[in-house]
Amino acid sequence: MEFIYISLAVALVLLVLHFVMLKLSLNKEVRILVIIASLVGFTYWGIEPYAHHIMHPEVAEADFTFKDLKNVDTSLAGNAENGKVLVEANCIACHSIESAGFPQMMPNADAAASYGVVPPDLSSAGRIYDKNYLANFIFDPVSAMHLQHKYTPESGKSFPMPSYNWMSAQEIMDIVAYFESIAPKVAEGSEAHKQSFDAACGRCHSMAYAGSEALTPAETIKNYMGATPPDLSQYIKSRGHHYLNNFINDPQVLLHGTSMPRVGLTEKAQEEVIAYMEEVGDRKKAERETLGLWVMLYTLIFAILAYLWKRKIWSEVH
Amino acid sequence: MMDESRRGFIGKAFGAVAAVGGIASLIAMKKTWDPLPSVMSAGFTMVDVSGLEANKLEIVVWRGKPVFVLKYTEDMKPTDGRNVKIGDHYFSVMIGLCTHLGCIPAYLGDKHQFKCACHGGEFTADGVNTFGPPPRPLDIPPFKLDGVTLVLGEEGPEYKAMMAKA
Amino acid sequence: MAEFKKADSMLEWFDQRLGVVNFAKVMMTEYWIPKNINFLWAMGVLLTVLFTFLVVSGIFLLMYYKPDVNMAFDSVNYTIMQEVAYGWLFRHIHAVGASVVFLVIYIHMFTGIYYGSYKKGREMIWVSGMLLFVLFSAEGFSGYMLPWGQMSYWAAYVITELFGGIPFIGNELVVWIRGNFYVSDSTLTRFFMLHVLLLPLLIIGAIVFHFYALRFPHVNNEEGEFFDFDEEAEKYKAGDKKGSKVVAFWPVFLSKDFFVLGFFMLFFFYLTFFHYGFAMDAINFDKADGLKTPAHIYPEWYFLWSYEVLRGFFFDIAGISGKSLGLIAFGIANVIFFLLPWLDRSPMVKPANQRPYFKYWFWLMMADLVVLTVFGKLPPTGINAWIGFASSMTFLILFASLPFITKAEAKKAGGK
Numbered sequence: 055m056e057f058i059y060i061s062l063a064v065a066l067v068l069l070v071l072h073f074v075m076l077k078l079s080l081n082k083e084v085r086i087l088v089i090i091a092s093l094v095g096f097t098y099w100g101i102e103p104y105a106h107h108i109m110h111p112e113v114a115e116a117d118f119t120f121k122d123l124k125n126v127d128t129s130l131a132g133n134a135e136n137g138k139v140l141v142e143a144n145c146i147a148c149h150s151i152e153s154a155g156f157p158q159m160m161p162n163a164d165a166a167a168s169y170g171v172v173p174p175d176l177s178s179a180g181r182i183y184d185k186n187y188l189a190n191f192i193f194d195p196v197s198a199m200h201l202q203h204k205y206t207p208e209s210g211k212s213f214p215m216p217s218y219n220w221m222s223a224q225e226i227m228d229i230v231a232y233f234e235s236i237a238p239k240v241a242e243g244s245e246a247h248k249q250s251f252d253a254a255c256g257r258c259h260s261m262a263y264a265g266s267e268a269l270t271p272a273e274t275i276k277n278y279m280g281a282t283p284p285d286l287s288q289y290i291k292s293r294g295h296h297y298l299n300n301f302i303n304d305p306q307v308l309l310h311g312t313s314m315p316r317v318g319l320t321e322k323a324q325e326e327v328i329a330y331m332e333e334v335g336d337r338k339k340a341e342r343e344t345l346g347l348w349v350m351l352y353t354l355i356f357a358i359l360a361y362l363w364k365r366k367i368w369s370e371v372h
Numbered sequence: 373m374m375d376e377s378r379r380g381f382i383g384k385a386f387g388a389v390a391a392v393g394g395i396a397s398l399i400a401m402k403k404t405w406d407p408l409p410s411v412m413s414a415g416f417t418m419v420d421v422s423g424l425e426a427n428k429l430e431i432v433v434w435r436g437k438p439v440f441v442l443k444y445t446e447d448m449k450p451t452d453g454r455n456v457k458i459g460d461h462y463f464s465v466m467i468g469l470c471t472h473l474g475c476i477p478a479y480l481g482d483k484h485q486f487k488c489a490c491h492g493g494e495f496t497a498d499g500v501n502t503f504g505p506p507p508r509p510l511d512i513p514p515f516k517l518d519g520v521t522l523v524l525g526e527e528g529p530e531y532k533a534m535m536a537k538a
Numbered sequence: 539m540a541e542f543k544k545a546d547s548m549l550e551w552f553d554q555r556l557g558v559v560n561f562a563k564v565m566m567t568e569y570w571i572p573k574n575i576n577f578l579w580a581m582g583v584l585l586t587v588l589f590t591f592l593v594v595s596g597i598f599l600l601m602y603y604k605p606d607v608n609m610a611f612d613s614v615n616y617t618i619m620q621e622v623a624y625g626w627l628f629r630h631i632h633a634v635g636a637s638v639v640f641l642v643i644y645i646h647m648f649t650g651i652y653y654g655s656y657k658k659g660r661e662m663i664w665v666s667g668m669l670l671f672v673l674f675s676a677e678g679f680s681g682y683m684l685p686w687g688q689m690s691y692w693a694a695y696v697i698t699e700l701f702g703g704i705p706f707i708g709n710e711l712v713v714w715i716r717g718n719f720y721v722s723d724s725t726l727t728r729f730f731m732l733h734v735l736l737l738p739l740l741i742i743g744a745i746v747f748h749f750y751a752l753r754f755p756h757v758n759n760e761e762g763e764f765f766d767f768d769e770e771a772e773k774y775k776a777g778d779k780k781g782s783k784v785v786a787f788w789p790v791f792l793s794k795d796f797f798v799l800g801f802f803m804l805f806f807f808y809l810t811f812f813h814y815g816f817a818m819d820a821i822n823f824d825k826a827d828g829l830k831t832p833a834h835i836y837p838e839w840y841f842l843w844s845y846e847v848l849r850g851f852f853f854d855i856a857g858i859s860g861k862s863l864g865l866i867a868f869g870i871a872n873v874i875f876f877l878l879p880w881l882d883r884s885p886m887v888k889p890a891n892q893r894p895y896f897k898y899w900f901w902l903m904m905a906d907l908v909v910l911t912v913f914g915k916l917p918p919t920g921i922n923a924w925i926g927f928a929s930s931m932t933f934l935i936l937f938a939s940l941p942f943i944t945k946a947e948a949k950k951a952g953g954k
C-alpha cells in the first residue's frame with residue numbers, strides 16, 4: 055500500500071516538474087536528463103532501499119546495558135581481593151586465566167572433548183564483557199545467553215558451566231571486580247580489535263582469511279552447537295555493520311532459535327570485534343576510498359576538457 | 373548439357389556430404405555436454421534402512437538435495453500413498469526441501485512434525501503440509517527397494533504404486 | 539600485382555598496402571551522422587566503452603579466477619579482492635560495469651522505441667540490437683554464477699530449473715545444461731567457458747553486425763526526418779557545414795560523445811568506488827550451499843521485469859497450471875521486442891510524443907516495466923502477487939494491442 059502512495063506522489067511530482075520545465079523553456083536535453091534520472095532514481099529506490107526495508111524489517115536497537123538481566127544487584131561495589139579467592143576456588147578448575155598466571159589445564163582438543171566447547175580464558179573477561187551481563191552470567195549462564203530454548207529440561211542437555219546462583223550478590227560482584235582488575239590493558243587499534251575478536255568469537259568461529267581457525271575442533275563444535283558455526287571472513291560484506299551490531303548484541307532477535315549465545319560484549323568491545331571483521335574482510339577499504347577520490351577528480355577534468363573541446367568543434371557546424 | 377547436370381549432381385553430393393559432417397559434429401558436441409558416466413552413476417544413492425532408529429530423522433544427500441528418511445514407531449499412523457513398508461516398519465521417504473521456498477524443515481520428534489524455520493510452514497511426519505505457505509506436500513523422490521536397501525533415483529514398483537495412490 | 543612505387547612517408551607506405559586513407563574516410567571522417575540529435579545518441583559509444591571496460595577488467599580477473607567449486611569463492615573474495623594489486627578495482631569495475639551496461643542498454647533501447655528508430659528500413663538495426671541484448675543477458679547470467687556465492691548458486695538453480703517446464707524434453711534438458719542433476723562443478727565450468735569465450739565472441743560479432751546494419755539506412759534523428767545523406771554530405775564537404783544536415787563521425791559526433799562519456803564516467807566511478815552494493819549483492823558473499831536456500835531469491839535488477847512476468851501467473855487458468863502460464867508469458871516477454879518493427883503498423887517515424895496514440899502506449903509501457911521491476915524484487919506474497927499479475931497482464935495486453943493502436947493511428951494521420 056505504502057508503495058502505491060509513494061508511486062502516485064512521484065508520478066505527480068514528475069508531472070508538475072514536466073510542466074514547470076516546459077514553462078521555464080529549459081533546454082530539451084536537460085528535460086530528457088531529468089526524466090531519465092527520475093525514472094532510474096525511482097526504480098532504484100524501489101529495488102534497493104524499499105525492497106531492503108520490506109525484506110529486512112527493522113528490529114529493536116542493540117541494548118548494551120542488558121537491562122533484561124536483573125538477578126544480581128550490580129550497584130554493589132566489588133572487592134577484588136575477595137574475588138580472587140572466590141575465583142581460585144570456583145573457576146580455575148575449568149578456565150585458564152593467563153593474565154593472572156593460571157595456565158590452561160589441557161590442550162584445546164581435549165578440553166573441547168570434555169566440555170563440548172573450549173572453555174574461555176578469562177584474562178580479558180573484565181574488559182570485553184558488560185559488567186551487568188557478566189554478573190548475571192555467573193548467576194545463571196543460560197538465561198544470560200538467551201539459550202533457554204536449547205537447554206530445556208526435555209532436551210536432556212545441560213550447559214557445561216553450572217549456575218552460581220547460590221552465591222550472594224556481593225560475592226558475585228567481588229568476582230566481577232577481580233576480573234576487571236586483572237584484564238590486561240591493551241592499546242587501541244587493530245591489535246585490540248584482534249584480541250577482542252579472539253576472546254569473544256574465536257573459540258567457535260574460524261576466520262580463514264586471517265589464517266585463524268576456531269579453537270574448538272570442527273567436529274566437536276558441530277556436535278555441541280547442532281551445526282558448524284560459520285567462518286566469519288566475509289561476514290562484514292554478507293551481513294554489514296548494522297546487522298552485525300544488532301546480531302552480536304542478541305542473536306535471538308534476528309535469528310530466532312539459533313544456538314549462538316548472546317555473548318554480552320560491551321559496546322566498545324563489540325565495535326572492536328566488528329572493526330576486526332572489517333579489517334579482515336574488507337582490507338582494501340582505505341585504498342579504495344582514497345583512490346576513488348583521485349579517479350573522480352581525474353574524470354572531472356576529463357569531462358570538463360571534453361566539454362570545452364566539444365563546444366569548439368560544434369561551433370563550426372552550428 | 374551433360375556437363376551442366378553433372379556439375380549439378382556433384383554440387384549436391386558435395387553439399388550433402390558437408391551437411392552430414394556438420395550434423396555428425398553437432399551430435400558429438402551435444403554429447404560432450406552430456407553428464408559424465410561418473411555423474412550418472414552417482415545419481416543413485418543407497419541407504420541401508422535396517423539400522424535406523426525409529427522417530428529419528430535420517431538425512432541423506434541425493435543429487436545435491438537432502439532426502440529425509442524417517443522410520444515410524446509402532447504408534448505412528450502411516451498414510452496410504454505417502455509411506456512405504458520396508459520389512460516390518462513404515463517409512464517416510466521425502467525430499468527435504470520445503471515446497472514453499474526450498475528451505476530444509478527441521479523434525480520435531482515429540483510432535484511428529486516437520487517445521488520450516490524460514491516462513492513457518494508445517495508438515496506431518498508423512499510430509500503433508502498442514503500450516504503456513506507451503507503449497508503442497510513434500511515431494512517423494514523416485515526410489516526402488518532392494519531388500520532393506522533404499523535405492524534413490526530409480527523408479528521401483530513400490531514407488532509406482534505410491535504414485536498411483538497419491 | 540601492380541608495381542609499388544617507393545613510399546614518401548610512413549602513411550603512404552601503409553596506404554599502399556592497406557588503403558588506410560580511404561578506410562579512415564569511410565569509417566571516420568566521411569561517415570555521416572545527422573546533426574539534429576541529443577545526448578541520447580551517445581549511448582552507442584557509451585556501450586562500446588563499457589564493453590571495452592568489461593573485456594579489459596575481465597582479462598585481469600581471468601588471470602586469478604579458478605572455475606572450480608572448491609576454489610572459485612576464495613579465488614574471487616580472497617585472492618582477487620584482497621591479495622592481487624588492484625584486483626578489487628578490476629572486480630568492482632567488472633561487477634558495476636555489468637550492471638550499468640544494462641542501464642545504458644535499456645536507455646538505448648527505449649530511445650530507439652521513443653524515436654521510432656526501428657522502422658522503415660531500420661529493422662535490421664533493431665533486430666541486431668535485440669540480439670545483443672539477449673547475448674548480454676546470457677553473458678550477465680553466466681558471469682553471475684562465477685563467484686560461487688549463495689545468490690550465484692540459487693539464481694543458477696532457479697533459472698536452469700525453468701527449462702524443466704518445456705514439454706517432453708524438459709527434465710533431460712535441465713540435466714544436460716547443468717551436466718549434472720543439480721548445479722555443480724560441471725555447471726560452473728561450462729558456464730565459465732560460455733562467459734569468457736563463446737559469448738564474448740558472439741557479442742563482438744553481433745556488435746560488428748550492429749554497426750554494419752547502420753550504414754545503409756543511416757542513423758535516425760530527433761525529428762525522424764528523412765533526407766538525402768549524399769546531398770547533405772556534399773554540402774558539408776563543400777564547406778557549408780552550418781547549412782548541412784549532417785556532421786562527420788570524427789571529430790564532430792565523437793566530440794559530443796566524449797563529453798557525454800566524461801560525465802557518465804563520473805557517475806560510473808562514483809558507483810564503482812563508493813556505491814557498489816547494488817551490483818554486488820551481500821548474500822553473494824556467503825559461499826554457495828546447495829543445502830541452504832536463502833530466504834529471498836531474486837535475479838540481478840535487469841532481469842527483474844521478465845522474472846516478474848514469470849512469477850505473475852501464480853494460479854491456474856482454464857486448466858493450465860500457473861507455472862506453465864508463467865513460462866509461456868516469460869517466453870513471450872523475451873522475444874516480443876524483436877518483433878516490434880512488425881507490430882508497429884504505423885509508418886510514421888516521429889518521436890513518441892508527436893504520435894497521437896503511440897505516446898500513451900510508450901509511457902504506459904515504461905510505467906509498467908518500472909512496476910514489474912520493483913515487484914520482481916519484492917516477496918510475492920499477499921497483494922504483491924496480485925500487483926505482479928496485473929502488471930504482467932498489462933505487459934502482454936500492451937503488446938497485443940500495439941498493432942491495433944498503431945493501425946488506428948496510421949488511419950487518423952492518413953485521414954488528415
